[in-house]
Amino acid sequence: MPVDKKQPIPSVWTRPQRRKREQPALSRSQIVAEAVRLLDEEGIDALSLRRLGTRLNAGATSFYSHVTNKDELIELVVDEVYGEIEVPDAEGREGWRGAAGGCADSLRAAMLRHPWMASVLGGVGAAYLGPNMMRISEAMVGMFRTAGFPADEADAAVSTLTAYVIGMAVSEAAWLTLLARGGESEQEWMERLLPAAEEAAQGHPQLQEQYAALREKDPRETRDAKFAYGLQRVLDGLAVRIDRTGG
Template sequence: MTSKQFTSVWLREPRKATSPGRSRAEIVKAAIELLDEEGRDGLSMRKLGAKLSAGATSLYWYVANKDELLELAYDEIWGEMRLPDHEEVGWREAASVLAYSMRHTMLRHPWTADLIGRLPALGPNALQMSDQMRKMFEKAGFTGLDVDFANAALTAYVFGMTIPEIAWNTSASGQEYDADKMREAVAKAAAQFPDLLARMDMQRYEDPQTLRAMAFDFGLVSMLDGLERRLAT
């Protein structure tokens, strides 16, 4: 059985522009605009070529395939995330700001949810963020593998809370559910679970974004409390 060869756009030097006014940076910028408008399935070399008034074939000078283009676009998104100087604000405040920044960045670019775990994050922006996070948790007092585990706990929390939110937003795109009918449907579905139904505030379904933001804040504070407790013990 032959193993699949690992490839990445970051494993080779970028090719120089072949014509004035066109560069890899310009292509990536246009790709992100197209991804934001139409999602991952809406991105194609043909559509990107049309957006840039260039033939799709000419784009292959810069990227070997669509996956390489997605790698480049994905790394740009990591560059949008904010991690303040933990030396100035402390590790917990820095981690909190980063978590909110990651969530908001993903919500601005919902197609990123399809790439997490599927494409390698080997670009300069992603690696720089990873290095800064490592230093942040080391400064907090974590040592050895706990540095990596704390890092993974923070990112997994953000991904775990945000990806389902993106999935819901995407599936409900362009649709507005009738609040009264939704309340009726939930009440009917939970009719055999009166204790659970009593815990539900049906008015919250009229403002799900606020409820999600509150849930994210609650979970983030609890997760950071847990990390801080590990340091204390």
């Protein structure tokens, strides 16, 4: 598709709005809400404007003023999910760690509610310019500024935290999607996997010990604990940096 040089970057957020000769039958919010439902039910491979139009009982002209292609639609649904994320108020310099942890938990939870997010985050336009992403970014930068980070480091701190969360959540989402396709629960999968893993670990006593311990644990609780452990270590590192900068 040729690049529109009048548009700063190819994004639904920078494209000039088309003139509406008449009130469209569908609102942008209706289109986006149904697209999210389609993605949650059937995954990213099922998403198309044609499929969405069928679900909404609407033709292509109903979408025209709101979204012109699949890439724009993905930008919209991603920002819609970001609208579910909460950034708690740090309530002063000493509260930054709890606020950062709450934000991280909220981001992870949103991604696990919508596992298809894992496959699109790397390709959502050239920038995240949606209103919900702007709200979250502003709040997180403010949180780290309040914590004591200098202005030129606050954004890097945000990137460090979100990179950890997204990295972990992408792996979890892929795992949960695989399970859903196979129709198995995490517990059922682990019950089938562990005997083979224990057999493969013969001669590796530390791995044998770890696998044996997993028999007594709920797989979801194990995932939660691993995420929480890594999150606290990331926050430990950020706290050290705050101390060194005199924050």
